[in-house]
Amino acid sequence: MRLHQLVVPSIALALLAGCTDDPPATPVAGASAPGIAPSEVVVAPDVSLDVPAGDPASLPPRPEPGDEGGRNQPSATGLGPYQIGESQAEMVADEIVTGTVAANGCIAGSVFYGSPKIRFVGGTLAEVRTTSVNASTAAGVTIGADQAKVQAAYPSGKAVTGAAGVTGWEIVDGTNALLVEITAGKVTAITGGVATTVEQNFTSGQAC
Numbered sequence: 001m002r003l004h005q006l007v008v009p010s011i012a013l014a015l016l017a018g019c020t021d022d023p024p025a026t027p028v029a030g031a032s033a034p035g036i037a038p039s040e041v042v043v044a045p046d047v048s049l050d051v052p053a054g055d056p057a058s059l060p061p062r063p064e065p066g067d068e069g070g071r072n073q074p075s076a077t078g079l080g081p082y083q084i085g086e087s088q089a090e091m092v093a094d095e096i097v098t099g100t101v102a103a104n105g106c107i108a109g110s111v112f113y114g115s116p117k118i119r120f121v122g123g124t125l126a127e128v129r130t131t132s133v134n135a136s137t138a139a140g141v142t143i144g145a146d147q148a149k150v151q152a153a154y155p156s157g158k159a160v161t162g163a164a165g166v167t168g169w170e171i172v173d174g175t176n177a178l179l180v181e182i183t184a185g186k187v188t189a190i191t192g193g194v195a196t197t198v199e200q201n202f203t204s205g206q207a208c
Contacts, residue, residue: 074190076173082128088120106208117208127193163205
């Protein structure tokens with residue numbers, strides 16, 4: 001009987017010990033949980049998942065096709081991708097011309113390049129003419145510039161006479177030429193291409 005009386009209080013004390021209101025002990029950093037080897041403890045890195053919204057003004061500008069070739073810079077050798085001697089078939093396939101090629105070889109270029117007028121001769125590009133207000137030669141001649149500025153920028157040029165009172169200032173560069181069309185003292189168009197083709201079409205009023 002005495003043994004039985006001692007066992008009952010012992011069980012009661014054990015139950016009371018498990019019902020304490022004290023919070024569970026905080027595990028020590030680096031200590032392993034029971035039954036887990038130290039090598040099995042995995043610590044997750046503190047990684048932030050917040051991705052800041054990008055400011056468009058701070059992002060690098062998106063490259064534009066044709067900029068590397070002078071998208072708005074006419075020269076004796078062409079304009080942007082419209083380079084003298086390039087294949088007509090390739091330009092049509094690349095869809096950088098609009099519409100169909102006329103009987104005189106003329107067709108319009110892409111609006112992205114200022115909708116220049118293109119002329120093909122014998123299946124290759126021979127002439128490109130632009131009236132875009134964004135066009136500017138390497139010497140800074142633009143549509144609307146004064147005739148005096150053109151002649152000062154290209155002192156080696158020569159005057160040529162076109163149709164309907166239009167004059168031109170032609171700068172020959174090897175077998176090619178840059179021809180600046182002038183109406184009432186102001187630049188109205190700039191053409192680059194094969195020198196003989198450019199001059200002949202301008203003087204006869206057959207420019208595209």
